[in-house]
Amino acid sequence: MSKPAVTGRTKRLRRSPAEARAAVLDAARARLLAHGLEGLKITAVARDAGMSHATLIHHFGSSLGMRDALIESMTAELLAEFVAVLDDEAPMPSERLAAMLVKLFATLSDDRHAQLFAWLTVEPPQPGIDTGDYDRTTRDLLALLLDRVRRRDGAPPLDADITRFGVVLAVTSAVGLGMARPWLSRMGLLGEPGDIPRFAAWVSELLESRRQLATPSSARNASRSSIGNEQLKPEQR
Amino acid sequence: MSKPAVTGRTKRLRRSPAEARAAVLDAARARLLAHGLEGLKITAVARDAGMSHATLIHHFGSSLGMRDALIESMTAELLAEFVAVLDDEAPMPSERLAAMLVKLFATLSDDRHAQLFAWLTVEPPQPGIDTGDYDRTTRDLLALLLDRVRRRDGAPPLDADITRFGVVLAVTSAVGLGMARPWLSRMGLLGEPGDIPRFAAWVSELLESRRQLATPSSARNASRSSIGNEQLKPEQR
DNA sequence: AGCTTTATCAACAATGATGTCAATAGTAGT
């Protein structure tokens, strides 16, 4: 007590605002993965980032500001990786879809993205953050993906519902895999690390085999308890 | 201060411990769906349940005790619905798999279960709760499901990897659908409510068509960029 | 009726997290 001015002899590390924000977001992301949402207390995050919590508030305005920035950062990262998956093989020849699916699974089922999905799901429906920009970008990307899958080299374009459902299947399975991986591992399914690319390749084979059959009627009246169309296509090879 | 005794004139509602706990868990589940994890503050939950937060603590020991009980309750409910899906069609004839898949999707992609999955994912890896019992039960159920899918009436039993991957595909897709449904809806894929059973039926068709082809070798060397095996060899037995 | 048990609650205490503020110390520009 009684410290009017002792001429603080502290060595301060002065970062640029961009660096400081990046350090905070890195620490926050790491803490989110390691300790869940409870790990995002600004005091702890600031300590991990090497600054006081007051400085963190100075850069992000508030605790919620930091969370919103983290969501935005993680969303941007997810989107960037998604773009990388799509842009990898521009012409999209026949068997390249398998490679793309393997990458898509590896990307979407990543722990960071799984945490982001889970976070957004657990958060109240209106978190106050504006995802309009990302929605627009993602919609364009999805349209690109759909069109790319739909018509390949030479072959006649696929049925619209088929491609739509196929893309939904791949995306939902990859996302769900990220969520359920520890559980599936405990259950004995999909234990080893190599299982995921194998699974992705298998899914690709499955979709590919479907594509080579005659375009079916898809599922028209599926709301009945019995699907009804045991034989939906008159061929069977 | 100095209120020795004013003879409180309050009308107290006295419930049995089981009723009180059930009321709390109901309120907590509703608040979790409506407001996310922030909605689980014991004061608000107790108010919704019609009691003081002190009473809530009296029944659950602590705030974390309530959360653990909620996780256990929701897990039990999920498991019960899962069992209901499996037990519905005992003999599992050929086309009944489609109906079962529709139910499986409807069940696993339900909002409550999606919230549970997301919660458990966002929570630190070791939440201190013991899921050993549920793990054992679920493992048995999964074994039952796998065996049931693997060998049907008459037909030769399916390849083990095929059934395993098929089950993984269905489960992960259903779980991921629960997580990504609002997102998919915003994206224009899977908008209408009837889309989900249609999608489930389509997945069932897809798996069924695969089953009727010659059993492939699944994906062996999938780590290469090109999957490579257009023609698979039937060794693996 | 009395007695015992315990579910209930208002009030208090304890803890912790968020946000504010004034002062300090780097950095750049003059």
Add this chain to the structure above:
DNA sequence: ACTACTATTGACATCATTGTTGATAAAGCT
């Protein structure tokens, strides 16, 4: 060097949440 700007921080203030306590009231039992 001096100045302006601002990133940084310790200390404080504020608030919310959790947990405790003693008393009270509802129910069951003899």
